[in-house]
Amino acid sequence: MFIKNHKCVQCQKEYDSNLEKCPSCRTLNENYEQDVIQKNLFWLPFDRQIALFLIGSLGFQIIGLIVSFFIQLVGASIYPDVNTLEIFLNSIKANSILQFTSYTLLFLALILSIIPYLYKLYSSFINLRALIKGFSYGVFAISFSVLYGLILSFFYETSGNTNQNNLESIISIYPFTSILVFGIIGPICEEFTYRVGLFNFLRRQSKILAYILTIIVFALIHFNFNSFDDIDEFINELINLPSYIIGAFVLTYAYDKDGLGGSCYAHMFNNLFSVIISIVSTRLI
Numbered sequence: 001m002f003i004k005n006h007k008c009v010q011c012q013k014e015y016d017s018n019l020e021k022c023p024s025c026r027t028l029n030e031n032y033e034q035d036v037i038q039k040n041l042f043w044l045p046f047d048r049q050i051a052l053f054l055i056g057s058l059g060f061q062i063i064g065l066i067v068s069f070f071i072q073l074v075g076a077s078i079y080p081d082v083n084t085l086e087i088f089l090n091s092i093k094a095n096s097i098l099q100f101t102s103y104t105l106l107f108l109a110l111i112l113s114i115i116p117y118l119y120k121l122y123s124s125f126i127n128l129r130a131l132i133k134g135f136s137y138g139v140f141a142i143s144f145s146v147l148y149g150l151i152l153s154f155f156y157e158t159s160g161n162t163n164q165n166n167l168e169s170i171i172s173i174y175p176f177t178s179i180l181v182f183g184i185i186g187p188i189c190e191e192f193t194y195r196v197g198l199f200n201f202l203r204r205q206s207k208i209l210a211y212i213l214t215i216i217v218f219a220l221i222h223f224n225f226n227s228f229d230d231i232d233e234f235i236n237e238l239i240n241l242p243s244y245i246i247g248a249f250v251l252t253y254a255y256d257k258d259g260l261g262g263s264c265y266a267h268m269f270n271n272l273f274s275v276i277i278s279i280v281s282t283r284l285i
Helices: 046-078 082-089 091-115 119-125 128-153 162-173 173-205 205-221 223-227 231-284
Strands: 005-007 015-017
Touching: 005 091, 046 173, 082 091, 082 119, 091 162, 091 173, 119 205, 128 231, 162 173, 162 231, 173 205, 173 231, 205 231
Parallel strands: none
Antiparallel strands: 005 015
């Protein structure tokens, strides 16, 4: 069973035994020290964990479709000519609006879904140890990515995967907004979705299962499945996949050992480093 219940000594209602307090009357769980899987994890009721994962994965796709629809409506009113409209919809500007708006709306949706538990976020982030450890995990992930890229360059000339190339084109034109969205908001959204949501839920059943599925799912969201139509692009995506797998492992391990603060700081540092390097590279060219 995924859910192990505990009866509150005060109100006699049953609730998730991995919670520190009764959701109904806020009475402390007297067995919390013994029953909790790991206190450093950002633990939520199982339905909230499922909600976070669904909002962050499927919800993000739906948000993207809705935002894309409105972009087309607004674009049609500005560019009545079909050809001009098509050029706009395929432009970096339209893609930037889509990405920035979608991530912002997703962030708000995820926060709204855990409003009763926001008080727990303070201790996760206002933690010097989490900041230091997160920085260390981030350095490790970046170092591996750079090393893997160097080794790969001796055997195969890669242009990077589609996801990264699209982001770099946006970053080159909107650097400061990219720092905020891709460097801070995006990582927080993904940590809530795949660590607090997916990993925590699976962790109830098996730690090994939680690691394996979370790493696989997180790596595959950065994979371009449209590449199946082009063998060269598909090979390119496969070659770049190990970098995301290691990154997913590092972030999952950071969350498992040092909580949400550790994984968020690691993820933000990794993304901020990539965004800033992209900005600097663009300015030097």
